[in-house]
Amino acid sequence: MVIAVFAEEEKWGKELLAGARSLAKGLQGSKVIFLNIGPDGGRKDTAAMLSAGADEVVEVCLNLKAFKAEEYTDAIAAALANLPLKLLLVPATKNGRDVAARIAQRLKVGCSTDTVALRATDGTLEVDRAVLGGSALATLRFAKLPAIATVPSGVFEPTEGHKGHGSRTLSASVDARNATITAVTAASSGGVRLEDARTVVAAGRGIKKKEDLKLCDDLAAAVGGEVGCTRPLSADLKWLSDAHWIGLSGKRVRPKLYFAVGVSGQIQHVAGMRDSGTIVTINKDPDCPMFSNTDYGLVGDLYEIVPALITAIKAADALRFRGVVCSWCWWFMSGVS
Secondary structure, eight states: OEEEEEOSSHHHHHHHHHHHHHHHHHSTTOEEEEEEEEGGGGOOOHHHHHHHTOSEEEEEEOOOSSOOHHHHHHHHHHHHTTSOEEEEEEESSHHHHHHHHHHHHHHTOEEEOSEEEEEEETTEEEEEEEEGGGTEEEEEEOSSSOEEEEEOTTSSOOOOOOOOOEEEEEOOOOOOOSOOOOOOOOOOOTTOOGGGOSEEEEEOTTOOSGGGGHHHHHHHHHHTOEEEEOHIIIIISOSSOGGGBBSTTSBOOOOSEEEEESOOOOHHHHTTTTTOSEEEEEESOTTOGGGGGOSEEEESOHHHHHHHHHHHHHHSOHHHHTTTOHHHHHHHHHHOO
8 A cells, every 4th residue: 555745845745754654554554655756856855755754756757847737647647557545645735736636536536625634544544624714624534545635734744764765767658738838937935935934923904004014024023033914915905925925825824923913813814824833913903803813912003012012022032032932922912001
């Protein structure tokens, strides 16, 4: 039996391999294989993938300038063709969801999207997945295997030290498609990777003007974090790029510390940050939904509170604060009138 993992980025691959390793214990006798697909065999560090949990790395070289779902689907299907597959794990990214759906249709198997937990016992597979805009979790059991699951970032913690067997190269037969890539233009992210940030300051519609985002920039700088935002500030107002958008259709983050500044807390936004370690909300509306998802909350005008908070942080031991001194945050907030 085989548990296969496909991921475009090495970071995603390591996370999913950790999950595959834990599931292999419940699906006894399972072998974990990493599908290293792309130009030059995917260009991922084979040794790193073996250490992260793969028993074997299968390399498939595609002569493509950029990702194309059709060709990647052909390559994955070819790599899985002669394997006793039980489960395929794919990252819950735009490209990952596209490929997972196509592979599920190709193999005529079930596919669980946005899967936040997987449990394998006695040869059966049970999953939890986000539903209703992220406001609830549904527990599902696959009637039969094989199956496919797309998994958001942060569900599994990468590990090292596994002793994999090695790698092999597969000559996959990939049909030429009618569509061709004529040019690739990278989207500007401004160097933002919210998924990796330990502290995130999220701006919501409580911010009145684009220029006022500097308050969030200054707070993020004070705590060594990154600035994110809700959907309206990115998709509607265009104050920030999509790289800053946190929510069901945007980025999903799991920082140690999360500041919600003027964020109302609609379920679409909460779905993207609900797994944050400590959540601090600043909002003048005591009835806003965000307070029900908050560890520490302060009701008041963010234009008064945030500058005062920044001043206090700068006066404190910055390094100690960046270690997420939540008790200090609560002490400060309790003293603000």
